[in-house]
Amino acid sequence: MKLYIAEYLAETTHLDAIGHGAYLLLIMAMWRAGGKLPRDEAKLARIAQCTPDQWASVRDDVMAFFKVSGGSIRHNRVSKEIAKYDAVIEGAKSAGKASASKRANKNNAEGVNVRSENVERKSNQPEPEEDNRSPISPKGDTAALSPKIVLRQADVELAWTVTPPRARQRTSKADILKALQGAARRGHQPAAVIEGLRAYYASAEATKDGGEFAKGAHRMITADRWLGFVDGATPLEALASSSPADPLESWRRRVNAFVNGSRFWNPTDWGPEPGRPRCRVPVEIQREFGFTPAQPEEVAA
Known part of the structure; x- marks a missing residue:
């Protein structure tokens, strides 16, 4: 989610430090929750990391930024940014399908098997998504207990989106696709892997020296290195938590x-x-x- 600094500061000049913290924490939690939070004073205070007295002192100023809708609260900017984000993902999916269809028509006209393993792909172009793609069956000791996993183009795009620009120089979408396929065979859902990537790229290890030495996404997925960053050590997880x-x-x-x-x-x-x-x-x-x-x-x- 983008933060528009000038606009934010212009609208929040009346907030003190506690108010700023509470407001930002609520926005971040709302982003992760899909655009709304429950209209529950106790839960909102916990999300804002406020004591009862602190929440009482900032509640009116902070809640003025939100709209009440039934049993939930919403925020106009958060809703707009989520809509933009969804549009990007849907656009990427549609573009992938259109590109796949175009290539299929061209190759069929030339008598080429479009599913051939010899079809050459650009290094940054993953395999296009298909709604009927066969699920990946996890292997190993836990295979019998692990459900089959469907890996979609949107998962690759999302993993690419959470990867910072400098780290993108060390990976590609094709690399990420291959790494996600391997993770699926080990029984990891794409959503869990992506959350691990988010946590890694928000960590001190990845942000040191401006992200100069952040690893490529496929390297973090390979050998399940992302698992070391999913136990609450990331700022995003801590900020969005609604309870201790x-x-x-x-x-x-x-x-x-x-x-x-x-x-x-x-x-x-x-x-x-x-x-x-x-x-x-x-x-x-x-x-x-x-x-x-x-x-x-x-x-x-």
Whole structure:
């Protein structure tokens, strides 16, 4: 979502620091929620990260920017930006289908099999989307428990959109398509992978030195490196949260990803793997996933 600095500052000169924070947090949460938030004072205060007294002091000024619609609140600018975003995605899908149809007609006229693996593609042109594309079946130990995954052109476009300009120089849409296909075979839904990319590109690691050393999207998808950035460490996740983070749920997500295919574990920040001595994962979470916790005297305080 774009932030129009001059317009924002002109409209919010009467807000104090708490008011600015509350307003921006509500806008960000609304963007992620699809354009509306519940008309619930307690929930809105939590989203705004305000105490009851702080919320009471800024509520009238902040809520004046929003429109009440039934049991929800909306924001004109957020609604317009979501409409633009949806139009871009739909335009990309339509363009992909039109391009595919044009190539198919041309190749058929020349007697060429358009599904041939020898058809040469530009490095930045992924395979066009088809509504009847065969779902990808995850492989490995969890294949029987994992549903088939449909990968669409819009997923590739969205992954490309969340990739910053500098990182785009190190990847291509064709690379992203191939990486997303691999992730799907490992049982990862495209939406989850894209959220991981968002988290990575919002992290200190990717934004250091103006993003000079941010990795290409396909490299973050390959080997499931994005999983290290989906446990609440990203500013977007924290800002949009409507309730305090649950430490147990964070550990549960990490262990679930570790067990179900990725085998990714960050020992620097999370300590030893589940079941190992001095493991930091709560005992109940280790047992939930079938690990035998280390003896109490071996577990770090």
